Structures are given as structure tokens and as C-alpha cells.
Amino acid sequence: MRLAVASGKGGTGKTTVATNLAHVAALGGRSVVYLDCDVEEPNGAIFLKPRIEDDRPVCAPVPKVDMDKCTGCGDCGRICQFSAIVAMNRMVLTFPELCHGCAGCRLVCPSGAISEDQREIGRLQSGRAGEVHFVQGLLRIGAAMSPPVIRAVKAAAPPADLTILDCPPGTSCPVVEAMRGASYVLLVTEPTPFGLHDLKLAVETVRALDLPFGVVINRSDGGDGRTREFCERDRIRILAEIPDVRAVAEAYSRGVLASEASSTYRQGFEQLLRTLGEEVGR
Amino acid sequence: MKELVVISGKGGTGKTSLVASFAALAQPAVLADCDVDAADLHLVLAPRIVQRSSFSGGRRARIVGRRCTGCGKCEELCRFDAVRPDPVERGREGRIFRVDPIACEGCGVCAWFCSTGAIDFAPALNGEWFVSETRYGPMVHAKLGIAEENSGKLVSTVRAAARRVAQERGLDLVLIDGSPGIGCPVIASVTGASLALIVTEPTLSGQHDLDRVAKLLRHFGVPGLVCVNKWELNPRIADEIEAHARQQGLRPAGRVRYDPAVTRAQIAARSVVEFEANGCAEDIRAVWNQVRQALAGQPDLAAVTPEGHAPPPAAPEAPGPSAPVLPPDEEGIPSHGS
Numbered sequence: 001m002r003l004a005v006a007s008g009k010g011g012t013g014k015t016t017v018a019t020n021l022a023h024v025a026a027l028g029g030r031s032v033v034y035l036d037c038d039v040e041e042p043n044g045a046i047f048l049k050p051r052i053e054d055d056r057p058v059c060a061p062v063p064k065v066d067m068d069k070c071t072g073c074g075d076c077g078r079i080c081q082f083s084a085i086v087a088m089n090r091m092v093l094t095f096p097e098l099c100h101g102c103a104g105c106r107l108v109c110p111s112g113a114i115s116e117d118q119r120e121i122g123r124l125q126s127g128r129a130g131e132v133h134f135v136q137g138l139l140r141i142g143a144a145m146s147p148p149v150i151r152a153v154k155a156a157a158p159p160a161d162l163t164i165l166d167c168p169p170g171t172s173c174p175v176v177e178a179m180r181g182a183s184y185v186l187l188v189t190e191p192t193p194f195g196l197h198d199l200k201l202a203v204e205t206v207r208a209l210d211l212p213f214g215v216v217i218n219r220s221d222g223g224d225g226r227t228r229e230f231c232e233r234d235r236i237r238i239l240a241e242i243p244d245v246r247a248v249a250e251a252y253s254r255g256v257l258a259s260e261a262s263s264t265y266r267q268g269f270e271q272l273l274r275t276l277g278e279e280v281g282r
Numbered sequence: 283m284k285e286l287v288v289i290s291g292k293g294g295t296g297k298t299s300l301v302a303s304f305a306a307l308a309q310p311a312v313l314a315d316c317d318v319d320a321a322d323l324h325l326v327l328a329p330r331i332v333q334r335s336s337f338s339g340g341r342r343a344r345i346v347g348r349r350c351t352g353c354g355k356c357e358e359l360c361r362f363d364a365v366r367p368d369p370v371e372r373g374r375e376g377r378i379f380r381v382d383p384i385a386c387e388g389c390g391v392c393a394w395f396c397s398t399g400a401i402d403f404a405p406a407l408n409g410e411w412f413v414s415e416t417r418y419g420p421m422v423h424a425k426l427g428i429a430e431e432n433s434g435k436l437v438s439t440v441r442a443a444a445r446r447v448a449q450e451r452g453l454d455l456v457l458i459d460g461s462p463g464i465g466c467p468v469i470a471s472v473t474g475a476s477l478a479l480i481v482t483e484p485t486l487s488g489q490h491d492l493d494r495v496a497k498l499l500r501h502f503g504v505p506g507l508v509c510v511n512k513w514e515l516n517p518r519i520a521d522e523i524e525a526h527a528r529q530q531g532l533r534p535a536g537r538v539r540y541d542p543a544v545t546r547a548q549i550a551a552r553s554v555v556e557f558e559a560n561g562c563a564e565d566i567r568a569v570w571n572q573v574r575q576a577l578a579g580q581p582d583l584a585a586v587t588p589e590g591h592a593p594p595p596a597a598p599e600a601p602g603p604s605a606p607v608l609p610p611d612e613e614g615i616p617s618h619g620s
Contacts, residue, residue: 008319008320009293009294009320009322010290010292010293010294010320010462011292011293011294011295011462012293012294015487038463040462040463040464040465040468040494041291041292041293041462041463041464041490041491041494041495043292043486043487043490043491046486046487046490079390079391079394081340081341081388081389081390082389100387100389101361102361102362102387102389102390102391103359103361103391104389104390104391104394107359107391107395108394139464139465141464141494141497141498141501142469142498142501142502143465144434144465144466144469145465145466146463146465146466168463169293169320169462169463170319170320170433170461170462170463171319171320171426171428171429172319172426172429172430172431172433172467173429173430173431173433174463174465175429176384176429180385192545192548192549193322193325193548193549193551194298194322194325194548197320197322197325198320198322201319201320201428204428205428205429208384208428208429209384209429222542222545223545223549224549249515250515250516252485252487253483253484253485253486253515253516253519254485254486254516254519255485255486255487
């Protein structure tokens with residue numbers, strides 16, 4: 001199973017759910033891969049505490065111009081949709097930060113003046129956290145585009161019984177990149193107006209991608225009843241509700257897994273794993 | 283005019299609740315919700331939309347079936363895995379291809395190289411943005427389409443519009459609600475701002491994410507303050523965060539206690555300071571005073587040009603065709619190809 005854990009709103013508990021599921025599944029004897037696809041702000045390592053065994057750059061292709069071969073035709077500037085290469089008066093300027101790596105400029109250049117260089121946009125780190133195979137991406141500070149780093153994280157995953165993709169918040173390209181190819185999406189929300197509004201956006205996103213999904217309500221003892229009403233009305237299955245317990249929140253603040261801090265939580269996540277198995281099996 | 287941007291690195295630390303309260307305390311200011319792919323500020327401020335504009339951040343390819351000869355050049359050249367043989371036509375003689383609109387990056391390579399001109403490459407509608415009135419003053423906000431690209435460009439659009447509104451109305455503050463993370467929408471919301479307030483929580487995750495977003499601010503030369511929300515959850519980490527923030531050149535702007543009234547205010551569609559006088563509302567007022575003083579020490583931003591484009595903040599995702607005004611690379615040197 002490739003399980004994506006996502007949410008529209010940030011801070012609803014994606015990483016809590018993803019890391020605890022990885023932990024209890026591995027304790028249960030399954031082969032588990034945990035992929036931290038929140039490459040802008042990855043937090044899975046804080047809880048899983050992996051030993052990183054491999055650390056390599058993630059590079060994106062950017063153009064390199066050989067001015068001796070350039071005829072000044074300007075086609076490179078015309079094909080580029082991202083203003084990453086600008087041609088004027090026999091001068092070609094490149095702006096690697098803006099390049100999406102489509103290779104249009106290289107393909108269009110009639111004199112073969114453009115080749116491809118590699119620019120580091122992040123790191124890809126993998127290792128082991130107990131029995132969990134751990135992979136995370138880290139977007140370089142100042143780099144704008146996270147999807148290539150997310151693609152690198154996904155490509156680095158070995159096959160496993162359970163692959164968990166801890167997704168970034170939001171509804172735009174990084175989330176879509178992370179969720180694509182998942183067999184099931186778990187949307188983590190909280191029962192507040194902000195949580196509900198962003199849950200609706202997340203539901204639209206998974207529906208646009210045509211992926212099966214269910215909801216986990218975190219901090220379920222606060223807020224109001226409108227999130228449950230929405231799920232009922234829209235026939236969305238609520239797979240688990242996680243209450244807010246001060247001792248567990250405090251353990252979280254120190255980077256301790258809820259399933260380690262409390263046996264009630266461990267049983268809760270074991271139950272969620274079984275429920276997920278039934279959902280995906282249907 | 284000055285711009286204050288509220289960001290966090292980690293999501294869910296309380297940015298929007300704080301911005302809504304600041305809106306009540308600062309009035310009149312122009313509010314700009316730059317968390318364009320999961321905007322929530324409107325849930326508290328109930329804006330009345332007075333102007334609605336569509337947003338196109340780029341183009342998108344679409345194959346016109348009857349003109350497609352099935353040569354497969356588009357599939358071969360696409361680097362984003364967005365072109366596939368049409369499943370309906372697969373196996374039949376004379377296959378055709380289809381572009382997955384969600385996977386399409388909008389680079390136009392397929393359209394350029396299609397030998398029969400079978401690929402349309404028209405501007406895509408990526409979202410909408412609005413100028414509204416709220417009980418605290420004007421607000422500019424947006425809605426990025428589901429699973430859309432170009433959130434950075436939409437953020438730049440919202441910011442530029444907010445500055446225009448501020449100038450027209452003679453208001454001297456734009457209050458920006460930012461998005462989590464450190465990627466393109468965040469870069470687009472912080473570049474060129476007068477001051478950033480980072481809202482964090484006293485957890486190792488909050489601390490880790492604050493560190494990365496603090497580096498981002500330094501990278502783009504934006505001065506910053508730090509506020510620890512729900513600080514009593516772990517006072518030791520709250521202390522560490524503030525000590526570390528000082529080392530990074532950020533100033534602590536005070537702490538906000540955990541208070542269930544924050545959720546109750548949200549449910550009532552009110553800002554916390556409107557909803558109650560005591561508890562964390564007192565803390566928020568104290569933080570606002572710190573922020574106001576820090577803003578007073580910042581220089582005014584340049585006036586907006588009549589065409590409406592604010593001069594400095596061209597985010598990496600967001601320059602117009604003639605505007606390669608770039609932040610320096612990490613090494614501090616803009617990279618140019620010979």
C-alpha cells in the first residue's frame with residue numbers, strides 16, 4: 001500500500017499520523033518505508049530519529065550557454081515560459097532560480113550552443129529508523145521549486161509492504177506531486193472552521209486526482225461538530241478520531257512518538273492500520 | 283507605507299488567528315491573505331467582495347485530437363510525464379496523445395515542436411483574486427484553483443494589489459498573512475517586505491522549521507521578529523527558541539499563552555481580541571505593541587508606480603516577461619550565463 005498522509009491546513013497532525021503509523025506497522029513486522037515529502041519543512045526525522053546512511057544532492061537541469069556558438073537568434077528566450085533565459089542584442093542571460101528544467105532552450109537552439117548544467121536545489125537523505133526505511137528531502141534555503149525534490153524522494157523508495165508519504169500542506173503543485181501514485185490518501189484535519197475549510201479544499205484536490213481517501217480528525221475533543229456533519233453529508237469515511245491529551249502533546253513537543261508515550265495511542269494507531277487495510281482492500 | 287508579513291515555517295502555529303487580531307488592533311490597514319492555496323483569513327473577516335479578477339499565471343498545453351498524427355514527439359520531449367497515449371485510443375491504429383492538465387508544467391515544449399500544430403498552448407486560468415471590504419478595512423485575497431501551479435505569482439499579484447489599495451486610500455500599513463513552508467509562495471510573500479513576524483510553537487518541530495524560515499529571511503534580507511505561541515506547552519523549548527532567535531538576528535516579540543478562547547473565537551468568526559479582553563488577548567496586544575514599534579523603525583517602502591507594479595518584490599516564481607529582478611543566489615551572487 002502506498003499511503004499518502006495529507007491535509008489542506010498545516011499543523012493538523014500529518015507528521016504525527018504518518019510517523020506513528022510507520023512505527024506501529026514496523027513493530028507489527030511489516031516492511032515499511034517512510035518518505036518525508038514535506039521537503040520545505042520536514043519533521044519526520046524529529047520523531048523517527050533515523051540514522052542517515054546516505055546523503056546526496058538533488059539537482060535540477062539548468063541551461064549553460066556557449067557564447068562562441070550562439071548566433072543571437074533569440075529562440076531560447078522565445079520558447080522559455082519562465083523568463084529563465086533572456087536573449088537580447090547577442091547577449092544571453094540565464095536565471096537558474098527560475099528554470100523549470102524543460103530543456104526547451106537546448107532543444108530549440110539551432111547552433112547547439114546550449115547544454116545542460118546541474119544546479120543543486122536540495123538534499124536527499126536516507127537511512128534507517130529501527131525497522132523503518134527512512135527517506136527525506138530537504139529543499140535548499142532560497143530555492144523556490146520543491147516538486148523536483150519530492151520526485152527524488154519518491155524515486156528513492158525501495159518496494160515495501162507499506163510506503164507512507166508524509167505530504168506538505170496546501171493544495172497546489174507540491175501536494176499534488178507528493179500524492180500522485182498513492183493507493184490511498186489519509187486527510188488529517190481538526191474540527192475547527194479553518195480545519196474544515198481546508199479539508200474541503202483537500203477533498204477537492206484528491207477528487208481531482210481521482211484517489212480513494214478517508215479522514216482522520218485530530219484534537220477531536222475540541223472545536224465543533226461541523227467537520228463530522230460535512231463528512232457525513234459528503235459520505236466521507238472518518239477512519240479515526242484522535243483526542244488531544246496534554247501529556248501526549250508535551251511528549252510531541254520533545255519529539256517523542258505518541259505511540260511510545262501512551263499505550264492507548266499505540267492501540268489507536270494499530271486500529272487505524274487495520275481500518276486502512278480494510279479500506280484499501282475493498 | 284510598510285508591509286508586515288506573518289509567516290511560520292511550520293503550519294498551524296496560529297498565523298491567521300494572530301493576523302485577524304492584528305487587523306482589529308491596527309485598523310485601518312490593508313489586509314492581504316497570501317496563503318493562496320489554503321486561505322482562511324476570510325472566515326474571520328467575512329469580506330464583502332467589491333472587485334473580482336481572474337488569475338492566469340501561465341499557459342497550458344492541450345492536444346487537439348483531430349490534428350494529432352500520433353507521432354509521439356510530444357511524449358518523447360515532455361520532461362514532466364504529462365503526455366500519454368490517450369487511453370481510449372490505445373491499441374487502435376492511428377493512436378493519439380493527451381496532456382494531463384494536472385501534470386502539465388506549462389513549458390510549451392510539446393506545442394513548439396509539434397510538426398502538425400496540433401497542440402494548443404493558451405493561457406490557463408489558475409485562480410481568482412479579490413479586493414474586498416471588511417469591518418477592519420480593505421482586504422485583498424485570492425483562491426488558487428485546486429491542484430494549480432503558480433502560487434508564487436498569485437501571491438505577488440495579491441501583494442501588488444494590496445499596496446495599490448493602500449496607496450489609493452492613504453493607508454500606511456499592509457498586513458500580510460503568509461503560508462507555511464519556505465518555497466515559492468513564501469518567497470513571494472517575504473521578498474521586499476518591511477518586517478516579518480515568525481509565529482512558532484515550543485516544540486522541536488516548531489524550532490526546526492523556525493530555523494529554516496529564519497535562514498530564508500536572512501537570505502532575502504528581511505528583518506524578523508519571533509513570537510512563541512502556546513508557550514507553556516514546553517517553557518524550556520520556548521526559552522531555547524528565543525535564545526536561538528537572538529543569535530540569528532531575530533528579536534523575540536513576546537509569547538502568547540495557550541487559550542481555548544482562540545478556537546471559540548474562530549467558531550464565532552471573530553478575532554481573538556474582539557472575542558475576549560483577557561487571557562491570550564492580552565498577550566496578543568503586547569506582541570502587537572512590539573511589532574508596531576519594530577515597524578516604526580523600518581524605512582518606508584517606495585511608492586507604487588502608476589502601472590501598478592510595486593518595484594522591488596519580484597519573486598523567483600513571479601517576474602513579468604521583462605522583469606528579471608532577482609534575489610541573489612545563496613552564495614550572494616546572481617548567477618548569469620556568460
